[in-house]
Amino acid sequence: MMKLFHGWLSSASRRVRLCLAEKGIAYDSVAIDMGRQEHHSPEFLAMNPNGVVPALMLAPGRFLHESSTICEYLDDIQPNPPLRPADPYARAVMRNFVRWTDEHCLPHLLILNWSLALQPTASQWNDDELQAKLARIPTAERREAWLRIARRPYTEEEKATALDKLLRLPARMEDMLADAPWLLGGAYSLADIAAVPFIARIAELAPQALQADAHPRVQAWWQAVQQRPAFAQARLERFDAVLKARAAA
Numbered sequence: 269m270m271k272l273f274h275g276w277l278s279s280a281s282r283r284v285r286l287c288l289a290e291k292g293i294a295y296d297s298v299a300i301d302m303g304r305q306e307h308h309s310p311e312f313l314a315m316n317p318n319g320v321v322p323a324l325m326l327a328p329g330r331f332l333h334e335s336s337t338i339c340e341y342l343d344d345i346q347p348n349p350p351l352r353p354a355d356p357y358a359r360a361v362m363r364n365f366v367r368w369t370d371e372h373c374l375p376h377l378l379i380l381n382w383s384l385a386l387q388p389t390a391s392q393w394n395d396d397e398l399q400a401k402l403a404r405i406p407t408a409e410r411r412e413a414w415l416r417i418a419r420r421p422y423t424e425e426e427k428a429t430a431l432d433k434l435l436r437l438p439a440r441m442e443d444m445l446a447d448a449p450w451l452l453g454g455a456y457s458l459a460d461i462a463a464v465p466f467i468a469r470i471a472e473l474a475p476q477a478l479q480a481d482a483h484p485r486v487q488a489w490w491q492a493v494q495q496r497p498a499f500a501q502a503r504l505e506r507f508d509a510v511l512k513a514r515a516a517a
């Protein structure tokens with residue numbers, strides 16, 4: 269059976285869980301504790317050299333990383349229900365949208381999420397601990413992000429700007445939903461799945477952005493997403509509830 273190494277709160281992991289659930293593919297779940305940098309261990313880096321979740325183990329020694337790649341792989345090996353348009357042009361449009369969410373949503377959500385979930389722990393590390401932890405991070409971009417939350421927390425202004433930028437997603441989706449219920453037309457696709465984790469966080473951080481007077485089509489889309497059985501199976505639990513439960517544990 270496949271094994272998914274993931275984070276419960278991670279948007280990229282949520283995307284893969286949503287896809288696995290839509291496909292009805294059974295898998296073993298291995299939750300990675302990012303507060304303990306389990307994803308920077310040599311064992312994890314052997315699965316995903318970028319040192320980020322998720323990673324999917326297909327068989328011993330056979331791994332995949334990058335949530336968008338993993339989702340396309342799952343659609344290849346389990347074509348039903350199809351989650352990509354058959355038409356090559358529509359498929360290319362889908363890939364560009366997914367890429368846009370990777371480049372324009374994830375970095376902004378990172379600022380908001382890490383400030384809540386990882387900063388309390390990272391800010392406690394002494395300089396030696398911090399240097400040792402930074403040395404294990406394979407990319408300069410994420411080393412900088414960890415350094416920020418450990419020593420120079422994102423300011424309120426930076427967080428407000430990040431939220432503003434994240435809110436370009438519902439605006440963009442409102443246009444895409446002009447003629448059909450799903451982002452690429454009549455069928456739910458990997459484009460919708462790419463957006464779901466970000467809209468789920470926007471529903472928590474800025475619920476007004478999903479109201480009918482702001483983005484009525486996105487509101488209807490979000491209601492329809494939440495009614496899909498796969499949505500419940502993927503367990504996109506509220507961020508604050510998960511953090512509270514972790515603190516209590």
Ligand SMILES: N[C@@H](CCC(=O)N[C@@H](CS)C(=O)NCC(=O)O)C(=O)O
Binds near residue numbers: 279280302321374410
């Ligand atoms: N492009 C990657 C992004 C993966 C990613 O950034 N994962 C985040 C969680 S959403 C992560 O592992 N963060 C921890 C870190 O960077 O140390 C994908 O889609 O798989």
